[in-house]
Amino acid sequence: xxxxxxxxITRVRSQIIDPNGVRWTDEELLRWLSDGLRTVLSAKPxxxxxxxxxxxxxxxxxxxxxxxxxxxxxxxxMGSNGATPGRAVRVVSREALDAYKPDWHAATSAAVxxxxxxxPETFNSFYxxxxxxxxxxxxxxxxxxxxxxxxxxxxxxxxxxxxxALTDYVLFRSHQKDGxxxxxxGVAQTxxxxxxxxxxxxxxxxxxxxxxxxxxxxxxxAAA
Numbered sequence: 001x002x003x004x005x006x007x008x009i010t011r012v013r014s015q016i017i018d019p020n021g022v023r024w025t026d027e028e029l030l031r032w033l034s035d036g037l038r039t040v041l042s043a044k045p046x047x048x049x050x051x052x053x054x055x056x057x058x059x060x061x062x063x064x065x066x067x068x069x070x071x072x073x074x075x076x077x078m079g080s081n082g083a084t085p086g087r088a089v090r091v092v093s094r095e096a097l098d099a100y101k102p103d104w105h106a107a108t109s110a111a112v113x114x115x116x117x118x119x120p121e122t123f124n125s126f127y128x129x130x131x132x133x134x135x136x137x138x139x140x141x142x143x144x145x146x147x148x149x150x151x152x153x154x155x156x157x158x159x160x161x162x163x164x165a166l167t168d169y170v171l172f173r174s175h176q177k178d179g180x181x182x183x184x185x186g187v188a189q190t191x192x193x194x195x196x197x198x199x200x201x202x203x204x205x206x207x208x209x210x211x212x213x214x215x216x217x218x219x220x221x222a223a224a
Contacts, residue, residue: 003160006152008033011167016174024174030149036169036195037146037158043199045070045123045143048158052142053082056113058134060105060127069145070123074116074138082137089113089128089138097129109133165198 009029013019041048049072056062064071077086092115097104109131116138117127128136144157156166172191 003156003158003163003166004152005030005033005149005154005156007163008156008166008170009152011163012170012174015167015171024177026152029170029174030152030154032170032173033156033166034146034149035173036166037149037156039169039195040158040162040165040199041069041143041146046072047162048143048146049141050144050157051075052140053078053137054140055082056128056132056134056136056138058109058132060129060131062126062128062132064124064126064140064142067144067147068124068142070143071118071126072141072143074113074126074140076139077112078137078139080111080135080137085139087112087114090115092117092129094119094127101129104129105131107131111136113138162198165195168192168195168198 009026012029013021013024016024018024037048048069052065054062054065073091074089076088078084079086094117097115097117101107107130111133113128113130113132113136115129117129119125119127124142128138146157149156158166168191172188172195175188175191176185178188
């Protein structure tokens with residue numbers, strides 16, 4: 001189920017008892033909802049993940065599409081037409097590839113990718129081996145950047161189980177606006193704590209249930 005901004009705002013308005021937007025306008029609630037999405041993205045990028053076919057440029061260094069925030073993985077080659085499933089792509093550490101093939105950046109280019117290397121210094125870029133000839137396409141998993149919400153009908157780029165957490169975040173910002181009044185900051189902090197706890201628990205649960213936990217250390221460091 002996709003979440004819309006309206007679903008979050010309706011829940012918020014019910015809690016703050018402002019159904020007609022007298023005290024809190026749709027514009028500011030949408031702005032805070034956008035901030036909440038960015039906060040989740042920073043803490044748990046996989047919550048805003050998508051799968052898409054990415055066109056590669058010539059060379060080893062590659063860039064995610066314009067909406068890409070962080071690469072999470074590359075699954076397979078997709079042929080020059082972007083629709084033909086091909087060879088699987090394995091992750092390898094840069095250190096392992098540098099040691100195994102020191103001149104890999106200058107290797108013979110090809111359309112098919114064998115390995116990819118994530119660059120932790122720039123979340124939205126990565127490297128491929130062998131260097132691509134500029135015609136390759138791969139199926140990638142990446143976290144999407146958050147654009148400012150301007151309409152209640154907007155679909156949120158996040159897993160539907162974050163509906164309650166995002167409601168808590170907007171309620172936190174809403175009550176923070178009343179921080180000068182008695183109890184305003186205390187109520188705001190309660191909602192912030194609930195939001196932070198959900199994001200933290202969700203992250204821990206994702207780590208605990210990750211099927212890759214059983215992989216041996218060498219499984220992710222073997223170049224093709």
